[in-house]
Amino acid sequence: MEKLSFRHATRTALPGTRASAITGVVASGNLEVLLERNLAPDACHVEIDTAINGYGEVWAAVVADFVARRQPGGLTITINDGGARPDTVSLRLAQGARLMEAP
Amino acid sequence: MPDETTPSARLAAILAALFPDGHAVAVADGLVTGDGPFGEGRLAVIGIDSDTALGIEGACLLAGRVLDVARAGGGTPILVLVDSDSQRMSRRDELLGLNEYLAHLAKALLLADAQGHPTIGLLYGHSAAGAFIATALATRVLAALPGAHPSVMDLPSVARVTKLPLEKLEAMARSTSVFAPGLDNMVRTGAVQVTLDPAKPLGAQVAALIAEAPTSDTRDALGRERGGRPLAHDIAARVMREAEGRVVRGV
Amino acid sequence: MDWKPVALSTAPLDQSWYEASARARLAGLLDADTFEEFIGPAQRMMSPHLPLFELPRAFDDGMIVGRGRLDGRDVLVAAQEGRFMGGAFGEIHGAKLVGLLRAALAVKPAALLILFDTGGVRLQEANAGETAIAEIMRAIAVTRAAGIPVIGLIGGRAGCYGGGGLIAGTCAHLVISEGGRLSVSGPEVIETNRGAEEFDSRDRALVWRTMGGKHRRLIGAADAFVDDTIGAFRAAALAAIPTAPTFDLASLEAEQARLEARLARFGDAQDATEIWGRLGVNDPAAVPGLTTEAFDTLLDSLPERPHHAR
Structure with missing residues (x-):
C-alpha cells in the first residue's frame, strides 16, 4: 500500500453546487473516487491510497492532466485504488467531475 | 472415526455432570437429541458430537426437535452442545438447499428463545462456518469449555486464499484476534460470552447462564469491551441513530 | 449462461442488475432521488483491519445502508457491493446491516430490503464477519416477528454464498434472477475440499442448475424468479411486501414440513434435472434456456405450486 498526496492551484472553481459525489468501486483494476466541495475555489487536493506501490510519477501525471483540463477548484478528491490503469483513473476522475458539475 | 451411535467421552462426561440422576439424551450419526431432569423441570438438549459435519438431514432433524420443544411450551430451556465440523460440503447438500x-x-x-425457551450454547470441541452459525451462534448465550476450538477457517486455508505466507499469518494471528482461529479470539469478538470453569459443577454454571441470560443481543458490546471487535457496536448504534432521525446529518 | 445486454435503453429500470454497482441498483430500485444513506462514504468509516493485509479499503466497506421510498412507501435498504472483497462480511460491513435491522423496530418501514451480493465471510476479518452474520440473523428474526417484512434480492456477480446464504434463508421472501446463485459452500470450495469428481467448478452449466435462480425457484428456496433488470427486481420487491410471512411457530412448522418433504421426495436425486422431472417438468433439459416468461408459464403448469413457508 502507498499513500500519495497532490495539491494543485486552479484558475477557476468547478461549476455546480453538489457538495459531494462518489463514483467507481474498489476492485482489481478499478478504483473509487470521492469528491467533496470543501476547499477555497482555487485549490484542489487529491489524496490517494493505492494497492500498488511505485507508481507515484504516473499518478502525478494523471492528476495534473485532470486538473489542467477540468479546473476542479474547491474540491478534495480522495481515491481508494485497487490497481487501476491510468486510463481508468482518468475516466473515473472525469465521471466524478461531471457528477459534481450537475446543478 | 469415533463410534457415532454413542457419545464421545467428552460428551458423556458433560451429560453425566448435567444430569446426575440420569437422562434421555441419545446420539445417532453424531447428532445429539433428548432431555433430562434439570432443577425443578427438564432441560432439552440438541447438539452435534465428534466433529461431525452438519448436512441437510442433521439440520432438519435438530430443527424438528427444537420446534417440538417450542410447541410443547412451558419454557423448557434448550442446551445446544457443539463439537462439530463445518457444514457438510457436498454437491448433494447444496442441490437440496x-x-x-x-x-x-x-x-x-x-x-x-423468543417464545420463552432460553437457548444456551455450549461449545466443547470444534465448530466452524455454517454449522457454527446454525447452532452455537444462534443461541442467546454461548459458553465454552476450556479446550474448545472454534474457527471460521484454519490458517493454512487463509494463507491459500489471501496468498500471504503462513509464517506471516501466524505472526499476525498472535497480535490480531479478528481473523485468527481459536476460542480466545471468539471470546474477544463477543461471540462466546463466557468460558466455563471445569473445576466447578457444570449444572450450576448452566443454570446460572439460563437465569442471567441477557434479553437483547449484547455480543457487539462485548466485542468492544474485550477489544476483538473495536467498531461493530458503535457502527450499529450510529446507523440506528441516523435511521431513527436522532442526529442531524451532514452532507 | 451468456449475458446479453437486456436492452439498448438507457432508462435505469432497464439496466442489468447483475452488471450494475450496488449504488446503481439502489438508485434504480427506489423511487427517483429518494435514497438517503446512513454513514455515507464521506464519513470514511473504513475497515481498520484490511491495511494489515496490505489490501485497499472502500469508503463504505462494501455495504451501503439507508432509507428510501418504494412506490411511495418508506423502506430501509441495504446493498452489498460484490466487486469489493467479493461482497464479503467484515466488521463494519456486517455492523451496518445489524444497525439497520435494529433500527427497523423504531422506524417501522413498510419493508426492509437486502440486496445480496456476497461470497460469505471476509477471511481477513473472519471472526467479526461470522459473529455479525449471527447478529444479523437474530435481528432479522426480531424484525420479522414485529411484522416488518425482510425481503432479499439476489442477482449480483458474487451470488449469495456462505453466511450470506444463511441470512437469505432467514428472510421472509426471496427474489432471484438467472444470475443469482444461492448456496452455502461455493463450487470452488467444494472442489477444493472434495475434488473435481464431487463438483467440477468449471462446469458452469452444473453450477447454474445446482445453485442458480431457476432451480432455487423450482424447489421453493426462492419465491420469485425475475429478469435480470433493475425494473424487474423493483416490481418483485413491491409485490412481495403484502405477502411476506411473519415469523412464528406456524411459519416454522410449515417450513419444517416443507423441508422434510423435500428430503423424502428428492433426497436420492443425483442432479437438478431429476428433481425438476419429478416436479412434473416434461423437458428438464430445456429449463436453463427458458425465458422468464416461459419459465413462469412452466411454473403455472406444474401440478403443485411451490409453497414458501419460511
Whole structure:
C-alpha cells in the first residue's frame, strides 16, 4: 500500500453546487473516487491510497492532466485504488467531475 | 472415526455432570437429541458430537426437535452442545438447499428463545462456518469449555486464499484476534460470552447462564469491551441513530 | 449462461442488475432521488483491519445502508457491493446491516430490503464477519416477528454464498434472477475440499442448475424468479411486501414440513434435472434456456405450486 498526496492551484472553481459525489468501486483494476466541495475555489487536493506501490510519477501525471483540463477548484478528491490503469483513473476522475458539475 | 451411535467421552462426561440422576439424551450419526431432569423441570438438549459435519438431514432433524420443544411450551430451556465440523460440503447438500436447512435450524432456535425457551450454547470441541452459525451462534448465550476450538477457517486455508505466507499469518494471528482461529479470539469478538470453569459443577454454571441470560443481543458490546471487535457496536448504534432521525446529518 | 445486454435503453429500470454497482441498483430500485444513506462514504468509516493485509479499503466497506421510498412507501435498504472483497462480511460491513435491522423496530418501514451480493465471510476479518452474520440473523428474526417484512434480492456477480446464504434463508421472501446463485459452500470450495469428481467448478452449466435462480425457484428456496433488470427486481420487491410471512411457530412448522418433504421426495436425486422431472417438468433439459416468461408459464403448469413457508 502507498499513500500519495497532490495539491494543485486552479484558475477557476468547478461549476455546480453538489457538495459531494462518489463514483467507481474498489476492485482489481478499478478504483473509487470521492469528491467533496470543501476547499477555497482555487485549490484542489487529491489524496490517494493505492494497492500498488511505485507508481507515484504516473499518478502525478494523471492528476495534473485532470486538473489542467477540468479546473476542479474547491474540491478534495480522495481515491481508494485497487490497481487501476491510468486510463481508468482518468475516466473515473472525469465521471466524478461531471457528477459534481450537475446543478 | 469415533463410534457415532454413542457419545464421545467428552460428551458423556458433560451429560453425566448435567444430569446426575440420569437422562434421555441419545446420539445417532453424531447428532445429539433428548432431555433430562434439570432443577425443578427438564432441560432439552440438541447438539452435534465428534466433529461431525452438519448436512441437510442433521439440520432438519435438530430443527424438528427444537420446534417440538417450542410447541410443547412451558419454557423448557434448550442446551445446544457443539463439537462439530463445518457444514457438510457436498454437491448433494447444496442441490437440496443446505442454506435453507441451516437457516431453518437457526430460526427454530431463535423462535424457541423468543417464545420463552432460553437457548444456551455450549461449545466443547470444534465448530466452524455454517454449522457454527446454525447452532452455537444462534443461541442467546454461548459458553465454552476450556479446550474448545472454534474457527471460521484454519490458517493454512487463509494463507491459500489471501496468498500471504503462513509464517506471516501466524505472526499476525498472535497480535490480531479478528481473523485468527481459536476460542480466545471468539471470546474477544463477543461471540462466546463466557468460558466455563471445569473445576466447578457444570449444572450450576448452566443454570446460572439460563437465569442471567441477557434479553437483547449484547455480543457487539462485548466485542468492544474485550477489544476483538473495536467498531461493530458503535457502527450499529450510529446507523440506528441516523435511521431513527436522532442526529442531524451532514452532507 | 451468456449475458446479453437486456436492452439498448438507457432508462435505469432497464439496466442489468447483475452488471450494475450496488449504488446503481439502489438508485434504480427506489423511487427517483429518494435514497438517503446512513454513514455515507464521506464519513470514511473504513475497515481498520484490511491495511494489515496490505489490501485497499472502500469508503463504505462494501455495504451501503439507508432509507428510501418504494412506490411511495418508506423502506430501509441495504446493498452489498460484490466487486469489493467479493461482497464479503467484515466488521463494519456486517455492523451496518445489524444497525439497520435494529433500527427497523423504531422506524417501522413498510419493508426492509437486502440486496445480496456476497461470497460469505471476509477471511481477513473472519471472526467479526461470522459473529455479525449471527447478529444479523437474530435481528432479522426480531424484525420479522414485529411484522416488518425482510425481503432479499439476489442477482449480483458474487451470488449469495456462505453466511450470506444463511441470512437469505432467514428472510421472509426471496427474489432471484438467472444470475443469482444461492448456496452455502461455493463450487470452488467444494472442489477444493472434495475434488473435481464431487463438483467440477468449471462446469458452469452444473453450477447454474445446482445453485442458480431457476432451480432455487423450482424447489421453493426462492419465491420469485425475475429478469435480470433493475425494473424487474423493483416490481418483485413491491409485490412481495403484502405477502411476506411473519415469523412464528406456524411459519416454522410449515417450513419444517416443507423441508422434510423435500428430503423424502428428492433426497436420492443425483442432479437438478431429476428433481425438476419429478416436479412434473416434461423437458428438464430445456429449463436453463427458458425465458422468464416461459419459465413462469412452466411454473403455472406444474401440478403443485411451490409453497414458501419460511
